[in-house]
Amino acid sequence: MTPRADAERNRAAILAAATEAFAEHGPAATTEKVAIRAGVAVGTVFRHFPTKDALLVAIMKESLHGLSRRAAESTLFDFIAAVVDEAVRTRTVVTALAAPTLDVGDALRSLTDEIERLLTKARDAGEVRSDVRVDEVMALLTAAAQAAQQGGWSEDLRRRTLAVIFRGLAPWGS
Amino acid sequence: MTPRADAERNRAAILAAATEAFAEHGPAATTEKVAIRAGVAVGTVFRHFPTKDALLVAIMKESLHGLSRRAAESTLFDFIAAVVDEAVRTRTVVTALAAPTLDVGDALRSLTDEIERLLTKARDAGEVRSDVRVDEVMALLTAAAQAAQQGGWSEDLRRRTLAVIFRGLAPWGS
């Protein structure tokens, strides 16, 4: 049986509201605020998502899938720069990349796979040293995104810092 | 007038307890827990530090000064590695390096100065490119420490990730 029309409408509104709220305030965003933003009562939010974390996880998965999609049509360095840029704008990316306790299913795994593909491509193109593994790349990506966000890195600092990282990934003399 | 003997004793106990508690749980450590650990009542903690943040700031300053001291007798790369190692063990370092809202006075400034000295020395020794500024170094240090801690980087991952960063800081072909 398909859900009632208003239920579906509200669920969508809640997801949209939560996306904005978590982007602005991170996991600290109140369920109450999400409800208000969605034009709905708190109870309704909890009807659709049994737990605040469940809602958060839903948003995080969306965010991670979005990244995977973008990774598919990008290059390694461009992708990393794009993620760090977005991290400065919305808190969700970092929350998703660096939430050790919340279970995002295989969304992170998928993203890692996608990045591995970018890494292989970059390696084959001679843009990255052959001994660099995905681990480091994920670690560096997460680190940069997280620090950039919460340190409020200026665009200039972002550029210079990423330059160091990119140089570190590149083969000698390239 | 010098404070009463018991007051001084308690203050020291509170600082010691807070150091441990914040190292283990970060800023999330409860004032209550600190009090228990210090063998003292909550009220006593608040008598010595008007606010939980005041206590936290005191610990953070201590931590930053400790880092400055260690920086004075180290080299840039060794120092960075040491800080990241410590970050994995105690949460205080990262809290101190990456707490944008808490006012640590000039403790961060001092550390930055010390690191600048290390940077200059490394540059003169030809170990670091001449166009690298302290900003990037601080940014990379903070990023690595933060991510290492909260991602639980293994020693191996730590080593490989720092290798990338160090290579990025180094001049070509060194």
Place this chain on the structure above:
DNA sequence: CGATAAAATGAGTCATGACTCAGGTTTCAG
């Protein structure tokens, strides 16, 4: 149209954790 089940509402419950303060205890100067 009703009837009814699904959904929404929002005031209320509960847990947590920072902070207070009236009353008891300890230190120490004289």
Place this chain on the structure above:
DNA sequence: CTGAAACCTGAGTCATGACTCATTTTATCG
């Protein structure tokens, strides 16, 4: 020794925020 000032105590206050549920509203089906 002794009394006042300085300290300490810990139950209680207050704010916050997740989550509940009795009651009311609404979508949908015959």
